[in-house]
Structure formats: C-alpha cells, structure tokens
Amino acid sequence: MLLLPPAPPAIRVDLNGPGCPIASTMYGVFFEEINHAGDGGIYSELVLNRSFREGMKGWKGGAGPRPELKTGARPTLRMAGGAGFQLENSGYFGLPMRRAETYDLRIEAMGELKGPLRATLLDAGGQQIASANVPVTRDWKMREVKLVALKTANKARLVLSANGAGDVEFRYVSLMPRKTWKGHGLRPDLAQMVADLKPAFIRFPGGCFVEGDSIANAHRWKRTIGPVELRQGRQGVWGYRSTDGLGFHEYLQWCEDTGAAPLYVSNVGMACQFRSKETVPLSELDEWIQDALDAIEYANGPVNSRWGAERAENGHPKPFEMKHIEVGNENWGPEYDARYARFYDAIRTKYPDMQIIVDVMGTKPTSRSADIQDEHFYESTDWFANQHGRYDTYNRKDPKVYVGEYAVTKGAGTGNLNAALGEAAFMIGMERNSDVVTMTSYAPLFVHAEDRAWNPDAIVFNGLDAYGTPSYWNQWLFSRNGRGTSLPVTWDDGTSNKMPMGRGAGIATWNTSAEFRDLKIDGVAPLSVPLEGMKGTWVSTIDGWKHEGKEQPATILYPDAAGGDFTLTVQARKLGGAEGFLIPFRVRSFTQYSWWNIGGWNNERTSVERFDNGPGGEVTRPADVKIETGRWYDIRIEGRGDRIRCYLDGALIHDYRDPQTPELIAGASRDGKTVTVKVVNLSGEPMEREIFLDGKGAWRGIDETVLTARSPDDENSFATPKKIAPVTKGLDFRGERITHRFKPWSVTFLRFQN
Missing domain, CATH: 2.60.40.1180 (Golgi alpha-mannosidase II)
Structure with missing residues (x-):
C-alpha cells in the first residue's frame, strides 16, 4: 500500500467572510526632529548656525582677527582687521556638494571692505569647488550669489574671506541647493523616499520635540512661520538646536506635495514628562488652547480670517484641509486629563468635525472621550509577534486606535531583518482589526548616520546618500497593498508544540520599599533562595522578606523549569517609594519569567510584563490600579495551561493567554x-x-x-x-x-x- x-x-x-474595510488612513508616517532628521537632513539648509543664535557653534576664524560675537534679538558676528580675515563653516557633518549642482548663498551683512568679500567652497583636501564675490554695503542688505560645484564632495566647507582692511558684521549666512523637492526646500532624495511609501498622512512635528525639556523650549508653531532669517529656533530634546526652518507652513506644504493629510500634534501645556514635571498652570492655559485653535485656522481658515490671511501672505491661499489634531504627546496622569478636557471642549466647540486624538500611555483621560487614541510600542520581535492578536478582543465601542509610534528596538541591530519580521507580524494583526485600528506610523522616520540618538530608524542617510532599512521596505510593502478589505484567515501558526514557561515564583520592587509574607506556590513555600536569585538589599522576616531602598529592580527569584499549572499567593505592603510591587511568576530561569507589575510606572498603572533572555514587554492591557502605602494586599496569580488570571484583594484584574511566539x-x-x-x-x-x-x-x-x-x-x-x-x-x-x-x-x- x-x-x-x-x-x-x-x-x-x-x-465570503465579512472582513473589515481597511481605512484610507491606515498607513502614514511620523516625522520628528530627532537624529538630525530635519536640520542637517530633509531640510536643505547646509550651514550650521546660520543666524548665530548658538554663538560660534559651527563657525571658526582663520589667521587674523578673531570673530566678535554680539548678542541680542538678532545676534551678529563681526570681523574687523587691517589685513583681511577668514571665517569658515563646515555645516552639520561637512557640507555635501554635488558636481554641476547650483547652490544659493544668501548673506545678510553690513560694513566696509577695501577689497571684495570672497565666498569659496573647499573640499576636505582644500581644493576649490566653487567661489564668488559677495557685495557688502554700509547698510544691512541681504545678498544672494550663485555657486556651481565643480566636483562632488561629502565633507566640504564654506570659507568667507577678505584680503584687505575691513570691518564687516554678519547676521545671516545661508547655503541651500537650488534643486529641492518640488521647489519647497526639502532634500529631493529623502522627500522622495517618503513619498514612495505613499503615506496617507504625515504626523508632525513630534514626538518629545513637541513638548521640550521645559515649557520655555516647548514647540510654539507661531514662532516657526514667516521669514526664516527671523525665526529664533529653540533647543530640542535630542541634543541640538532646531532652526525651525522646517516650520508649521513648511510641514503643511510637505504634506500637500506628498499627497498626505496633515496630522498636527499640539503641545498641551506640559513639558516632556520623561524629562520634566513642568506644566503650564491651568489659569494660564487659555493661550496654549488658542494656539491649537489658531493652528487649525492657519491650516484651514478662509483668506479673510486672521490666520487664513497669514497663510495666504505666506504663499498659500488655498486651505490645507487638516482633519486631525493630536492633543499632547506621550502625556499621562491627572495633569494631562485636566488639560486635555480644556483643549477637547474648545476644539470640539469651534471645529466639531475635527478628529481629536488623545494620548494613551498605559492609562488615558477619563474626563472626555476622543475620536481616536494614540498608542506607542517599542519592543522585541517576539513581543510584536505575540501581540499580533492584540486588537482581536478590543472593545469595539471604545475610540478608534492610532498606533502612532511602533518599532522593534530590541535585537534590531541598527535596522535588521529581525526587526522587520516582528513589525510585519504586528501589521498583519492591525490590518485584521482595521475596524478598530485606522491609523499607523512607524517611528522614527530618519536618522543621520553621524547622529544616531534613537535606534533603529526607517531611513538612514548621510550628506549625499540614503537607504531604507528592512523596516522601511516593510512599510513600502504594506502601504502599497493595504487598500480594500481585510479578509478572515485561519492558519496553523506553528506554536502547538511549544512549552510554556516554568512554575517558579518571586518577589520584587522598583524604586520602592516594601515587605512580603507568605509567598507560596500551590500552598507550599519556596525553598531557600539561590544565590543568583537575590538582587538588592533584603532582610528576612518571620514569614517573609523586607526591602528598603531604591534599586531598579530589587528581586528574589525562585526558578523552577518544570512546566504545569500553578496558583501563586502572597501578601505585600508598600512602605514607601515611587511604585508598588513586582510579582514574578512562571520563573523558568533568572532571565526567563513574567512579572505582575502592580502600581508600576510611578504608580500610574498595572500590567503584566514578560522577559525571555532580554528586555521585557507588556503582554496585557494596562489596568488603572494604584497601590496605597501602609496597607496589606492579597495577591493571587493562577496559571491553567496558557491562561493566566491575576487577582488583587480577590478582584480579577487581568485574564489573558500567556503568549507563545x-x-x-x-x-x-x-x-x-x-x-x-x-x-x-x-x-x-x-x-x-x-x-x-x-x-x-x-x-x-x-x-x-x-x-x-x-x-x-x-x-x-x-x-x-x-x-x-x-x-x-x-x-x-x-x-x-x-x-x-x-x-x-x-x-x-x-x-x-x-
């Protein structure tokens, strides 16, 4: 036979199944001024510190007189001497020059010279690439001259020199390629790579860049429009100052040129909460709310409105038709809730059709609803693969979801295939739930090869070249094949033979003092603690352990590699500190376990995290559970097969399936x-x-x-x-x-x- x-x-x-229509807004991009994505990147300005607002940064004098910096509303740099002078600028990471390309040099200066002011471009070896004379008069004048590169160079520099006696003040020196994307100031190859993704929207200008590390450094869009030489710029949160040459109007123009809808992120009157606790007092919030309303009017208002007229004056009478605004970025807690409510009411009243997006950082505001909620994930490939069904059980009555920032950041190299695989798995899950997830954008978009503040990124570039990481090509694939209707699919995912994690247990804290008693697995207390299982300072008590200190974390782990069902019980009491308790369970080894993080993230929320030989990631939706100081809590975790239930004082907090990759x-x-x-x-x-x-x-x-x-x-x-x-x-x-x-x-x- x-x-x-x-x-x-x-x-x-x-x-023949019902399927889900895939929203036309499903795949967009997120731009933030990070990694020199804008200045020194897609924004074509080549001179670093063109308005001298950062003192002598980027500038240096040659033999002869020393530069004299004058501070003020518009700083100036003076060069004076009897035998000439030399002043040079090497740009952000060297000036990139392309053979036969034309570059426009704009210099605002005043003074007297016996001879000409000479502008020269030199390569790294000192060979001349281009040169021209620039007129200088006794009055302030903006002069523009043309420079045509004789060769290609990635590390050129601009030299301004005079051979005779003179006294000249500079207050603006700009060098930009004449050829920009669609004539609107963007670097053509980078802008085209974004356009090739066919994004439905562009979210801008951040990110933490919106909030700033202080209220003084928060993004204020009205300071980013008008003549570029008058824009003050500000210190960003990613290690460098932004010129704001890529300002609110330029962002809107970029969206239009790309065929993408604008999604503006408005500061909600809070500095970046990861860096500062500074907020605008509620009594002074009206100005910030008005900024958001005025931003909408600038984008959409008629030419006879205050800000619509300003838009027309800046060269764009036709409205940009902005339909989405996000109130804040990665904000949370009662301070955010109170401010979000004020913004929501004002925007909904004046612009009832505007789609309002709220931040979800574990918890979300309860004072008002939202049209869409923004969720961010930076995790491992396994986490994203495990979470492909994250939205299968999402409450369809809740707001739609915008996954505004996501990327594999663990085990990703500087942008490898492994990262793209995890992201693709997650993207299939988002498409499957396209009745809920209506917008997505990978993050970050750009990184300059010489300023990798965040890793990885979609597009890597230097002065002359660029390439997409595998994650970029992932976005390219899905955006071009992400229209129509998502269909029901069943498949064998290959996980049926995988073993669950172990039966071990533990106790832990994070920046918190606490005591634990009566830790048991199936009614039996663990044996003595293995030497490797204790981290931090612990003191044994009659029936448990006590920790006092700020270790992040302090742990006691009792590994047990044997699989099987279990019931973990323990009592815990917080003595002081920032958070609540960490209860490890299914501890297979010292690097493979889950823990229930009760009152984590500065006691803002509660969730389960899983660790598998590396950084962990959340595997449950956060619960709004906080821990009080001084009272005992009864904690119970039950494991039956792959199903886990977590109880606090008898109340069921989490009920989920332990993910199998x-x-x-x-x-x-x-x-x-x-x-x-x-x-x-x-x-x-x-x-x-x-x-x-x-x-x-x-x-x-x-x-x-x-x-x-x-x-x-x-x-x-x-x-x-x-x-x-x-x-x-x-x-x-x-x-x-x-x-x-x-x-x-x-x-x-x-x-x-x-």
Whole structure:
C-alpha cells in the first residue's frame, strides 16, 4: 500500500467572510526632529548656525582677527582687521556638494571692505569647488550669489574671506541647493523616499520635540512661520538646536506635495514628562488652547480670517484641509486629563468635525472621550509577534486606535531583518482589526548616520546618500497593498508544540520599599533562595522578606523549569517609594519569567510584563490600579495551561493567554478583483503551507513579492543599500488552492486575481 505524505498545514482565506474595510488612513508616517532628521537632513539648509543664535557653534576664524560675537534679538558676528580675515563653516557633518549642482548663498551683512568679500567652497583636501564675490554695503542688505560645484564632495566647507582692511558684521549666512523637492526646500532624495511609501498622512512635528525639556523650549508653531532669517529656533530634546526652518507652513506644504493629510500634534501645556514635571498652570492655559485653535485656522481658515490671511501672505491661499489634531504627546496622569478636557471642549466647540486624538500611555483621560487614541510600542520581535492578536478582543465601542509610534528596538541591530519580521507580524494583526485600528506610523522616520540618538530608524542617510532599512521596505510593502478589505484567515501558526514557561515564583520592587509574607506556590513555600536569585538589599522576616531602598529592580527569584499549572499567593505592603510591587511568576530561569507589575510606572498603572533572555514587554492591557502605602494586599496569580488570571484583594484584574511566539502569521486583503495573501515566516526553516482561496470561482496568480535575507541579523548599508529589499517575480498558478514554500525569515505577499 502506497502511503501519501501528509498534506501541509493550511492557510484558509474566507473570500465570503465579512472582513473589515481597511481605512484610507491606515498607513502614514511620523516625522520628528530627532537624529538630525530635519536640520542637517530633509531640510536643505547646509550651514550650521546660520543666524548665530548658538554663538560660534559651527563657525571658526582663520589667521587674523578673531570673530566678535554680539548678542541680542538678532545676534551678529563681526570681523574687523587691517589685513583681511577668514571665517569658515563646515555645516552639520561637512557640507555635501554635488558636481554641476547650483547652490544659493544668501548673506545678510553690513560694513566696509577695501577689497571684495570672497565666498569659496573647499573640499576636505582644500581644493576649490566653487567661489564668488559677495557685495557688502554700509547698510544691512541681504545678498544672494550663485555657486556651481565643480566636483562632488561629502565633507566640504564654506570659507568667507577678505584680503584687505575691513570691518564687516554678519547676521545671516545661508547655503541651500537650488534643486529641492518640488521647489519647497526639502532634500529631493529623502522627500522622495517618503513619498514612495505613499503615506496617507504625515504626523508632525513630534514626538518629545513637541513638548521640550521645559515649557520655555516647548514647540510654539507661531514662532516657526514667516521669514526664516527671523525665526529664533529653540533647543530640542535630542541634543541640538532646531532652526525651525522646517516650520508649521513648511510641514503643511510637505504634506500637500506628498499627497498626505496633515496630522498636527499640539503641545498641551506640559513639558516632556520623561524629562520634566513642568506644566503650564491651568489659569494660564487659555493661550496654549488658542494656539491649537489658531493652528487649525492657519491650516484651514478662509483668506479673510486672521490666520487664513497669514497663510495666504505666506504663499498659500488655498486651505490645507487638516482633519486631525493630536492633543499632547506621550502625556499621562491627572495633569494631562485636566488639560486635555480644556483643549477637547474648545476644539470640539469651534471645529466639531475635527478628529481629536488623545494620548494613551498605559492609562488615558477619563474626563472626555476622543475620536481616536494614540498608542506607542517599542519592543522585541517576539513581543510584536505575540501581540499580533492584540486588537482581536478590543472593545469595539471604545475610540478608534492610532498606533502612532511602533518599532522593534530590541535585537534590531541598527535596522535588521529581525526587526522587520516582528513589525510585519504586528501589521498583519492591525490590518485584521482595521475596524478598530485606522491609523499607523512607524517611528522614527530618519536618522543621520553621524547622529544616531534613537535606534533603529526607517531611513538612514548621510550628506549625499540614503537607504531604507528592512523596516522601511516593510512599510513600502504594506502601504502599497493595504487598500480594500481585510479578509478572515485561519492558519496553523506553528506554536502547538511549544512549552510554556516554568512554575517558579518571586518577589520584587522598583524604586520602592516594601515587605512580603507568605509567598507560596500551590500552598507550599519556596525553598531557600539561590544565590543568583537575590538582587538588592533584603532582610528576612518571620514569614517573609523586607526591602528598603531604591534599586531598579530589587528581586528574589525562585526558578523552577518544570512546566504545569500553578496558583501563586502572597501578601505585600508598600512602605514607601515611587511604585508598588513586582510579582514574578512562571520563573523558568533568572532571565526567563513574567512579572505582575502592580502600581508600576510611578504608580500610574498595572500590567503584566514578560522577559525571555532580554528586555521585557507588556503582554496585557494596562489596568488603572494604584497601590496605597501602609496597607496589606492579597495577591493571587493562577496559571491553567496558557491562561493566566491575576487577582488583587480577590478582584480579577487581568485574564489573558500567556503568549507563545508563533512561527508563522498570515493575513489577507481584497482590493477589487485582487486578493493579497500576506505571510510572515519568523522561523529559520522553510515553511510549507497549502493556501485555500475559499470562495466562488477559480483564481490565477499575479506575482510573489518576498522580503528576506540569509540571516535575521542582516542589514542594509550605504555599500549595499538594497541587500534586503522586496523582490517580485511572477506567480504561475490557476485554481482554488496552492501549495507554497515560504522562505526562512521572510515576509511574503502573494497576489491573486479572478
């Protein structure tokens, strides 16, 4: 008797199922002034500190007189001497020059010179690239001259010099390429890479950049419009000053040129809460609320309105049609709730059709609702893969979701394939729940190769070149195939044989003093603490342990690698400090466990985190549970198979499935007559699946697009910018089912048409 090999596991696409329409706003981009994304990046200005608002930063004198800086509302730099002078600027990371390109040099100066003021561009070896004379008069004048580069150079410098006696003051020196993207001041290659993503929206200008490290450094949009030479700029939170040359109007123009809707993030009267607790008093908040209202009027108002007229004066009479505004960025707590309510009421009253987005940082404001809530995730590939079903059980009556910032940041190298795999798995889950998740944007968008303040990023660039990381190409794939309707899909994800974590337990704190008693697993107290299991200063008590101090964390772990069901019980009391309790459970080893973080994040919320040989990530939705000082709490955690229930004083707080990292995740969408099956293979082995297109009629293959590499650690680079990029080939198929072999570590899109 001939035995046939077993059929491969199935992926079934239900073509007759209800599905979910994918929102037209599903895939956008998020821009923040970080990593020199704007200044020194997509904003084409090449001179560093062009208005001398940072003193001598970026400037240095040569032989002869020393530069004399004059401070004031508009600082100036004076060069005076009897035998000439030399002043030079090397830009942000060297001036990038392209052969035969024209550069516009604008200098605002006054003074007297016996000879000409000479502007010269030199390469790193001192060879001349271009030069021109610049007129100087006794009165302040803005002069513009043209420089044409004779060669390409990545590390050039601008030299201003005079050979004769003279006395000259400079208050603005700008050098910009004449060729910019659509003539609006953006670097063409970078702007085009963003446009190639076909973003539905651009969220701007941040990010923590919106808030600033203090109220004085908060983003105020009205200071970013008008003549660029008059814009003061401000110190950003990412280690450098912003010129605000890329201001509110420029952002709106960028959106229009890209064909993307603008999404403006308004400061809510709070400095960045990760850096400061400074807030605008509620009694002084009206000015900040008015700023948000005026921003909407500038974007959308008629030309006979106050700010609509200003927009027209700045060259754009037609409204920009902004439909979304986000109130704050990564804000939380009662201070945010109180301010959000004021902003919400004012915006809803004057602009009832404006879509208002609220921040969700564990908890969210309860004083007012929102149209959309913004959630941010920076985690590992395993976390994102485990969370592909995060929105399957989301309450459909709650606000829609904007996943405004997300990226694999753990095990991601400087942007590797491993990161893209986790993100793709999560994106399939978001598409599957597109009735809830209506907007998404990866973050951050840009990084200059010489200023990596945040890692990884979608687009890496230097002065002359740029490339997309695998995460960039992920966005490229999904945005181009993310229209129509998300279809129901069932599949074997390869997790059925995976073991749960152990049965061990523990106690821990974070920047908090607390005591614990009667820790038991299934009614039995753990044996003595292994030496490696204790971290921090602990004192044994009659029936438990006491910790006093600020360690982050202080832990006692009792590992038990044996799997199985369990019931953990313990009593805990907070003695003082910033947070509540950490209760480790399913402790398999000192680096593999989960813990229930009760009253974590400065006692703002409660959630479960999981650790697997590295940084952890939340696996439950946060609960609004805080811990009081001085009272005892009864804590119980039950594990039955992969189901975990967490109780505090008898009340059920969390009920969830312990995530098992899948090896394969599948989804599908239909756009007209085209069905796209989307599969992520997270394993290092090829995965064979039989794909059933369950519906009426036969189908033919169109093409197969694959994003993969030899190793999940592989990355793109300036030398090999498309080492990992989508590769498309024809798909020879007719029928209702196809057996397909998915490559190891791959994102695959299969397109069919009937």
